Amino acid sequence: MRIGAPDQAPSGIAAEVSYFLKAPKMIIGGAAHDGETGRFEVFNPADGSLLAQVPEASEADVDRAVAAARAAMEGPWGEMSGAARTGLMLKLADLIEAQGEELAQLETLENGKSIMMSRLIEVLSSAEYIRYMAGWATKIRGETLDVSIAIPPGTKYTAFTRKEPVGVVAAITPWNFPLNMAVWKIAPALAAGCTVVLKPAEETPLTSLRLAELVREAGFPDGVVNVVTGGGAVGAALVRHPGVSKITFTGSTETGKAIGVQAMKDVKPVTLELGGKAPMVLFDDMDLGLLGPATGIGIFLNTGQTCCAGARLFIQRGIYDEAVATLKGIVSSLPMGPGMDPANQINPLVSAKHQDHVSRAIAQGISDGATPLLDGAAPETGYYVAPQLFEGAGPGSALMQDEVFGPVATITPFDSEDEVIAMANDVRYGLGASLWSRDINRVMRLVPKVQAGTVWINSHNIPDQNMPFGGFKQSGLGREHGSGALDNYLETKSVCVAYS
Ligand code: ADP
Numbered sequence: 001m002r003i004g005a006p007d008q009a010p011s012g013i014a015a016e017v018s019y020f021l022k023a024p025k026m027i028i029g030g031a032a033h034d035g036e037t038g039r040f041e042v043f044n045p046a047d048g049s050l051l052a053q054v055p056e057a058s059e060a061d062v063d064r065a066v067a068a069a070r071a072a073m074e075g076p077w078g079e080m081s082g083a084a085r086t087g088l089m090l091k092l093a094d095l096i097e098a099q100g101e102e103l104a105q106l107e108t109l110e111n112g113k114s115i116m117m118s119r120l121i122e123v124l125s126s127a128e129y130i131r132y133m134a135g136w137a138t139k140i141r142g143e144t145l146d147v148s149i150a151i152p153p154g155t156k157y158t159a160f161t162r163k164e165p166v167g168v169v170a171a172i173t174p175w176n177f178p179l180n181m182a183v184w185k186i187a188p189a190l191a192a193g194c195t196v197v198l199k200p201a202e203e204t205p206l207t208s209l210r211l212a213e214l215v216r217e218a219g220f221p222d223g224v225v226n227v228v229t230g231g232g233a234v235g236a237a238l239v240r241h242p243g244v245s246k247i248t249f250t251g252s253t254e255t256g257k258a259i260g261v262q263a264m265k266d267v268k269p270v271t272l273e274l275g276g277k278a279p280m281v282l283f284d285d286m287d288l289g290l291l292g293p294a295t296g297i298g299i300f301l302n303t304g305q306t307c308c309a310g311a312r313l314f315i316q317r318g319i320y321d322e323a324v325a326t327l328k329g330i331v332s333s334l335p336m337g338p339g340m341d342p343a344n345q346i347n348p349l350v351s352a353k354h355q356d357h358v359s360r361a362i363a364q365g366i367s368d369g370a371t372p373l374l375d376g377a378a379p380e381t382g383y384y385v386a387p388q389l390f391e392g393a394g395p396g397s398a399l400m401q402d403e404v405f406g407p408v409a410t411i412t413p414f415d416s417e418d419e420v421i422a423m424a425n426d427v428r429y430g431l432g433a434s435l436w437s438r439d440i441n442r443v444m445r446l447v448p449k450v451q452a453g454t455v456w457i458n459s460h461n462i463p464d465q466n467m468p469f470g471g472f473k474q475s476g477l478g479r480e481h482g483s484g485a486l487d488n489y490l491e492t493k494s495v496c497v498a499y500s
Contacts, residue, residue: 001014001102003101003119003123004101004104009341009342010115013109016099017106017109020102020106021106024052025209026209026212026226026227026228027213028064029222029223029226030068030223033055035056035229036058037058038056041053042110042203044112045111045351045383046339046340046347047338054206056230057229061228062234062237062238065227066168066241069224069243071223073165073167073168073194075221075223082137082140082193085190086134086191088219089133089187089190090131091219092130095214096126096130100119100123100127103122105118107123110203110204112303112383113339113347114342114345117302118339122177122207123179129180129184133187133485136191137190139483140192142160145159158496159495160495162492163491163493164193166490167244168244169195169245169246170241170246172199172238172239172247172249173199173201173251175200175202175203175351176306176307176350177302178206179207179211181250182198184481185198185250186225188489192489194245194246195225196225197226197238198225198227198228199234202232211225232255235255239259240262240266242266245268246268246489247268247269248271249273250274251274252275253274253403253474253475260272269488271470272477273431274429274431274471274475276307276309276432277427277429278432278434279433279452280436280460281424282313282314282316283316283442284318284319285438285442286437291323296345299311300334300346300407303349303406307431308454308461310432311409313389314411314414315413315414316414316415331387332376334346336379336386337379348383352383354406355383361398362408365390368393368398370390370393370394371391373388374387389408390408390409390410401427401428421446424450425449428474429473430472431452431453431454431476432460433450433455434457434461435456437457451472452475453470454467465482467482
């Protein structure tokens with residue numbers, strides 16, 4: 001079903017969605033698979049109702065998926081040219097768009113997010129991402145190298161490098177942008193010629209399962225993309241599987257560290273995109289008309305469930321009172337309600353567990369002495385938490401140091417550039433940051449001092465497929481997106497040729 005206009009509420013749940021929800025299945029080796037150990041439940045965050053029952057993968061299922069991925073690697077997929085891979089990827093992007101409304105509704109139902117976000121980001125930007133990465137499949141290249149080897153005397157040498165697919169990729173994804181995160185990993189892996197076993201988050205496995213069906217429909221050989229579903233134990237079984245050659249993970253820093261330790265035990269390459277606690281630094285000379293997008297996109301996009309969310313606002317003293325009053329007005333007027341109504345900008349959080357985590361972080365902030373500025377109430381049904389802004393959070397407090405991953409931000413005044421850079425960097429994370437100022441000299445002076453993988457100027461929280469994305473410090477290892485994304489999935493082989 002063709003995708004609806006971003007700001008249009010669906011007239012009802014699409015028939016294809018209701019049909020899919022009846023019996024979602026894993027896809028292993030191109031075939032639908034029920035799993036052997038039963039099913040787990042996926043809930044609709046908007047009202048807590050049961051949405052679907054999804055197969056729980058066993059270790060044997062993980063084995064099967066890795067074996068299927070390896071067989072595809074050694075079989076038809078491994079033989080395929082870059083141009084043929086491009087063609088299949090472009091077909092997949094078209095199918096994602098063609099089934100766009102179904103995927104968007106499925107995403108909003110399992111995750112709770114706005115249907116507008118599901119349409120624009122999960123579906124349309126995922127299709128665009130696949131098309132971008134598809135182009136790289138025909139542009140993989142090595143180098144020819146001058147070498148100085150002189151043994152035995154009289155022998156000449158020349159050398160070149162080949163870029164070869166690393167092999168079977170284990171991709172483990174989080175629940176905040178389920179389809180988009182799956183695509184961020186699958187698309188460069190496929191462009192590089194790898195095969196994939198994807199393990200989506202247990203809260204939001206549905207769009208990944210549907211994606212795997214579309215991969216099959218696009219005509220990819222069996223086993224190129226496999227999806228196994230279940231909790232962290234399934235992810236852990238995949239990570240330690242000897243048939244997996246590369247691990248790519250997006251999720252919490254704690255889980256990322258555990259995965260990194262296992263990867264190092266097995267000496268496997270690993271890419272980690274982890275947590276964040278992004279600073280947004282608002283200078284006296286900023287355009288105050290930008291406070292709307294700063295708040296709506298920078299902080300509260302996806303109800304604050306983004307790893308780059310501007311969770312720590314620093315506002316220069318000269319505009320402090322005015323900016324805080326404006327921010328309070330904006331945030332308290334953000335409509336809150338189910339994601340199926342695109343007018344709602346604050347939606348339910350993904351799960352009851354996460355609702356509890358965010359509520360506890362707010363309570364902890366108050367008991368640590370921070371002052372809440374808003375008194376909005378959340379709907380009682382569904383996993384809602386009303387947005388909250390805090391003043392007076394101590395620099396070492398949990399609110400300033402730990403990722404809340406919800407509609408919560410701290411506000412801190414500052415006077416000088418040096419003072420605010422020290423505060424902005426005073427955290428173990430370093431994923432995103434933003435500087436808001438009209439003074440290009442100030443901005444260019446400060447960019448090198450900010451410890452973050454992405455620094456936005458007069459905007460925040462907007463990634464792009466052509467812009468490397470990843471973390472400094474404990475926010476991760478490696479970069480996704482851009483031409484460099486393919487290197488995550490390629491090995492370099494030096495070939496040294498002797499001749500006389
Ligand atoms: P959260 O705590 O917000 O659920 P996680 O980082 O734990 O975030 O989860 C992100 C993804 O990592 C999910 O797909 C989850 O099932 C998976 N996961 C959790 N624990 C592990 C683990 N030990 N090994 C591999 N994957 C895991």
